[in-house]
Amino acid sequence: MPSKIKPVKKKTAVKRAEWTQPLGHDAWMEGLWSAARSDHLPHALLVQGAAGIGKFTAMKWFAAGLLCDNGPGAPCMSCGACRRLRANTHPDLLLVDARAAGMDALTVAFFAERKGAPSGGFQGVSVGEFLSLRSAEGGYRVVLVREAERMNLNAQNAFLKTLEEPAPGTVLIMETSMPARLLETIQSRVIVVRAAAPDAQVARAILEQQGVETEELDRLVRMAQGSPGRAMELERNSIPAMRDLLIEWASGQRGAIATRMAVMELKGKFTGKTPAAEARDRARCFLDLGLELWRDTGRLGAGLHPDQLAHGDCLNPLLAYSDTDRSQALQIWMQVRQDVGLNIGAETLLDRALLGSSPAPQSKKR
Ligand SMILES: [Zn+2]
Known part of the structure; x- marks a missing residue:
């Protein structure tokens, strides 16, 4: 009996189903x-x-x-x-x-x-x-x-x-x-x-449906304040890993230069027509994240509960800064963030932010 010729299977990348039943609507x-x-x-x-x-x-x-x-x-x-x-x-x-x-x-x-x-x-x-x-x-x-x-x-x-x-x-x-x-x-x-916005459970389900594979879905959903689209963007840009680095830096466990180097090495999809522009987009993501964290400390000070904040679960190292140091740090990060539009290297931008607002000495005692 002649063996049947097997059809050649085309290798197609698994594409997300474009027409899917949306959850929560x-x-x-x-x-x-x-x-x-x-x-x-x-x-x-x-x-x-x-x-x-x-x-x-x-x-x-x-x-x-x-x-x-x-x-x-x-x-x-x-x-x-x-x-x-x-x-x-x-x-x-x-x-x-x-x-x-x-x-x-x-x-x-x-x-x-x-x-x-x-x-x-x-x-x-x-x-x-x-x-x-x-x-x-x-x-x-x-x-x-x-x-x-x-x-x-x-x-x-x-x-x-x-x-x-x-x-x-x-x-x-x-x-x-x-x-x-x-x-x-x-x-x-x-x-x-x-x-x-869908509740956290639905947001999780949507992310799973969209093929986001991470053991950290809950953390991601929280960081995205329940928005699945935002969560996917955070995941693409390695924001959870960036936040870990930022917290290590703010708590004095990792120096400024080591932090910058680690940020530059993270995997992630950043936009830009040249490698330098891509690197700047990476720096922008990190600076935006830092600004969010500094601002969350302000929101905490204004009486919001940590559970209401995207980063409410990890602000302690930043809270160890004195009020003056914290507002100075926020100023520096805002200035550097503005300079992302200029033709400055990503490394320089990150160094300026990280070296210019080194962790409070008392945080090392924690
Ligand atoms: Zn039909």
Whole structure:
């Protein structure tokens, strides 16, 4: 019997499932799907809540529930519409996402119809072009705007026109952690959906779902104040390890130079087009972390309970500083943090902060 030829398995990196059921957002989604079932879905929604709590994932899931052949309701993820969503080929969904386009701002090119006009920057399908087409599948046409605060003024004005004259069957959903950056005329034309930060248990589950592997999930969730997105960022930038080093330095167990060297050697993903820029981003992360810790000591002094603070569990070495030394240290770190924008080496920046605010002598007695 001839042996069967085994198909060659492609080695594919395990990619996080992009269309996953978001945890902690059930209440508002259920309410709105139910409104859609009775044909009362508002045509424009603004999902508002802290950064990193999964608003974008939730918004996509909600849209999937509108487009699903078995909807409106929680999407089945197996019907034809859901399969097209998963393959990112559904013709009735448009994602407006500056980050995915490799841009910082959502410019007018993302929104306006470009009738042959030359356009720099974003070249994809704009909201105007998308909405000028009829629904391909006979249901809703859904536009999702990620991080709506990235819209510049021209973009907001262009989008406002769409909000003012919605085409039938169109649903416009924005997501933001900074609603104050949106024009009042936009805010007054949308229904605000408040998305709350998930509790610590849900945050843990989300991180596990996203494949964050660490034995320190609890510590990470606390440092991120319950925001899973923030927790992932902390993990990417090795912030927990940086904090260990900072605490060792502040308690006098590790010298300034040794601390700087250890910080520079930590694994982590830092952004920058050159190694020097990447190193500066690393220094920035460390300085931002230090500033958070110095500020947490101030919050503690102002009467907040340690449990309410991201770093409330490790502030003792910093509290050993006298008040004067502590405020001086904060000043130095703030100055150095400002200088990250200058063309100064990361090592120099870190040395200035660490050497300039050496640990209080009494902390060594602890
Ligand atoms: Zn479906």
